[in-house]
Amino acid sequence: MKIPKRIEPLVEEGLVDEVICQLMSGKEAMVYVVRCGEAIRCAKVYKEANARSFRQSVDYTEGRRVKNSRRARAMEKGTRYGRKAQEDAWRSVEVDSLCRLAAAGVRVPQPYNFFEGVLLMELVTGVNGAAAPRLNDLALTAEEARAHHLTLVREVVRMLCAGIVHGDLSEYNVLAGSDGLVIIDLPQAIDAAANNNARSMLVRDMDNLAAYFGRFAPELPATDYGREIWSLYQSGKLLPEIKLTGHFERDEKPADVSSVMREVDAALKEEAERQRYKREMANRALS
Template sequence: MKTPKRLLPLVEEGLIDEVISQLMSGKEATVYIVRCGDEICCAKVYKEANQRSFRKSASYQEGRRVKNSRQARAMEKGSRYGRKMQEEVWQNAEVDALYRLSAAGVRVPRPNICHEGVLLMELVVDADGNAAPRLNDVDLTEALALEYHEVLLREVVRMLCAGVVHGDLSEYNILVGVDGPVIIDLPQAIDAAGNNSAADMLERDVNNLRNFFAVFAPALQASQYSKEIWAHYKEGSLLPDVPLTGRVVLDERPADVDDVLLHVERALEEDALRRMSY
C-alpha cells in the first residue's frame, strides 16, 4: 500500500521497511501492519487532539509528571506550547506504561520505539499468524469465559502491583492472541499512587470485565473483585498471586469526620505549595 504521510519519517529513518496494510482505525489512533527488517510489527499512529473522540479529562491527567514547571504552567494555560506538551504526555503515557508493564510480566504488546507520534510495537497474532481478534469478536463458551476472566483479573492485579491502572479496560481493547488475552490501548493509563481516581477507575475496569463475561458465565455477576483487589492494595498485601474470592465484607463503622477533614486540609496545603513553586 501507499505509505501514509505520518509513517514517512520512520521509513526515511530506516525504522520501517514496508507498510503492509491498515489494521484498524479507532477513537485515538490508526494502526498499520508494517515490516521492520525480518519482523512484522504494528505501527500505532496517534490522531491529533481535535480528531480524537476520547477526551483527556482531568481525572486521567492527575499525577502525570512533566519535565519542568514551565511546561506545567503552559499546559495549565492551554497555550500552543502547552497543548504540544499535553500531546507528548498523552503519547508517552502509553509508551511508559507498556515498558513498565512488559517488564512486570503483564500480557501487553512488547514496545519497540515511539518516534514522531508513532508507536512501533509487537503485532499480537492468533494461531494462524494473523492479526489477533478483539475479545468482543470471539465466540465464548461458559468455560472459556471463566478462564479468560480469571486470566485478565490476574493481569489487572499484576498491573496494579506495578502501580498502573488501565483506566479504559473493556472487551474492545483486549486481543485474543495465540497464548490467550493481551491487553492493549494504554494512553489513558494512570499511576495508582498518584491519582485520586485510581480506585474508581480500577472498579470500572474490573466491572467492565465482569459484565462482559457474565453474559456467558452468569455466576460472575455477583462478584466484587475490584473492592477486594483495592483493599489488598491499600493494605500493602497485594501480590500477583494473592488469593481472590470475589467477596468483600463491608465496613459499616461510622466515618471519622475529623480525620477526613484533616486529609482535606493537608491536600489543600500541598496544592497551595505546589502552585507557589510554579
C-alpha cells in the same frame, strides 16, 4: 499500500520499510501493519486531539508528572507550546506503561520504537497466524469465560502491583493471542498512587470485565474483585500471585455524625481559645 503521511518520517529514518495494510481505526489512533526489515510489526499512529473521540479528561491526567518546569507551566497555562507538550506527554504515557508492565510480567504488546508520535510495537497474532481478534469478537463457552476472566483478574493485579490502572479496560482492548490474552490501548493509563480516581477506575474496569464475561457465565457479575483488589493494595497486602475470593465485605455501618461534630466543635473551641490567648499576649506587650 500508499505510505500514510505520519509514517513517512519513519520510512525516511529506516525504521519502517513497507506499510502492508491498515489494521484498525480507533477513537484515539490508526494502527497499520508494517514491515521492518524481516519483522512484521504494528505502527500505531496517534490522532491529533481535535480528531479523537476520546478526550483527555482530568480524571485520567491527574497526577501525571512533568519533569521540565517550563513545560509544566506552559501546560497549566494552556499556551500553544503547552498544548503541544500535553499531546506529547499523553502519547508517551502508553510507551512508558507498556515498558513498565512488560517488566512486571503483564502480557502487553512489546514496544520497539516511538518516533514522531508513532509507536512501533509487536503485532499480536492469533492461532492462525493472522492479527489476533479482540475478545469481543469471540463466542465463548462458560468454561472459557471463567478462565479468561480469571486470567485478566490476575493481570490487573500485576498491573496494580506495578502502580498502574488501565482506566478503560473492557472486551474491546484485550486481544486473544496465540499464547493467551494480551492487554492493549494504554494511553489513558493511571498512576495508582498519584491519581485520586484510581480506585473508581479500577473498580469500573473490573465491573466491565465481569459484565462482559457474565454473558457466558452468569455468576461472574456478582463478584467484586475490584474493591477486593483495591483494599489489599491500599493496605499494602497486594502481591502479584495473591489468592483472591472475588468478594468484598462493605462497611454498611452508618457514620457517627454526632461524634464527628463533637470533635469538630471541640477543635473550634480550642482554636478560638488559642487565638484569644494570643490577642491578650499581644495587648499586654503593647501596654
